[in-house]
Amino acid sequence: MLIGDLKTGSKVAVTITGYPDKVFTGKVIRLSEREEAAIGLLCKKLKFTSCIPVGPISDGEHAITFPTKYTYNIAAEYNGRMYLWNPVVIHRAKSLEHGSINLLFSNANTDAYNRRMEYRLPMGKVASANVGEDRNLYHIYLKDISEHGFGLMVDQTAKVSIGDLMSISFIEESYNNVKRIWESTRYEMTGQVVRISVTAGNKYNVGCSVRRTDRQVSSYIYAKQVQQARLSDNDKRKSM
Numbered sequence: 001m002l003i004g005d006l007k008t009g010s011k012v013a014v015t016i017t018g019y020p021d022k023v024f025t026g027k028v029i030r031l032s033e034r035e036e037a038a039i040g041l042l043c044k045k046l047k048f049t050s051c052i053p054v055g056p057i058s059d060g061e062h063a064i065t066f067p068t069k070y071t072y073n074i075a076a077e078y079n080g081r082m083y084l085w086n087p088v089v090i091h092r093a094k095s096l097e098h099g100s101i102n103l104l105f106s107n108a109n110t111d112a113y114n115r116r117m118e119y120r121l122p123m124g125k126v127a128s129a130n131v132g133e134d135r136n137l138y139h140i141y142l143k144d145i146s147e148h149g150f151g152l153m154v155d156q157t158a159k160v161s162i163g164d165l166m167s168i169s170f171i172e173e174s175y176n177n178v179k180r181i182w183e184s185t186r187y188e189m190t191g192q193v194v195r196i197s198v199t200a201g202n203k204y205n206v207g208c209s210v211r212r213t214d215r216q217v218s219s220y221i222y223a224k225q226v227q228q229a230r231l232s233d234n235d236k237r238k239s240m
């Protein structure tokens with residue numbers, strides 16, 4: 001799918017390559033036929049495959065002007081599925097109806113980004129999450145985690161949107177054979193919301209993408225994966 005296939009009104013989330021903690025949002029706008037034709041010519045001149053016009057892009061409060069020296073990543077929902085474009089170049093332009101607008105150019109032709117292709121560790125536990133710049137705290141049901149993502153469910157009272165940053169934390173208990181005591185370890189992950197759907201139980205089913213892998217979390221996932229493999233292997237031996 002090309003970035004120009006996005007529908008008018010689609011919300012886009014913008015991140016800057018090298019600065020994943022900064023997330024900005026805007027919406028695709030409709031231009032006149034004459035302006036669309038001019039953009040098509042500009043797109044060919046700049047040697048891009050596709051372009052989409054977006055209104056003011058903000059950090060939630062203030063409109064942001066993006067320098068062309070950076071490349072950007074765009075996430076947007078189309079027909080209930082999430083798509084990511086990278087790299088994206090942003091140029092400022094003027095529209096008779098909308099005033100200052102942003103033209104997002106990209107050569108990427110992407111597939112839907114709905115699943116993480118790596119190993120997912122099933123969790124099935126209650127955890128907590130902080131969402132957005134206001135760091136609103138919610139109780140969540142953590143479904144699974146991987147090195148580059150996590151899935152969860154949260155009540156619809158939560159203010160969660162595509163492009164939001166979400167930080168989750170959960171506690172894992174393990175037995176220390178040396179000290180002969182149970183110990184609790186706190187794990188934290190921060191990701192960007194790339195998928196939201198509503199479950200049959202009227203909860204939000206949320207998927208997040210993680211760009212920076214935490215070593216402690218990676219070690220935890222690997223240890224659990226090895227443990228599950230050993231248990232599976234033991235079950236197979238018992239059945240022989």
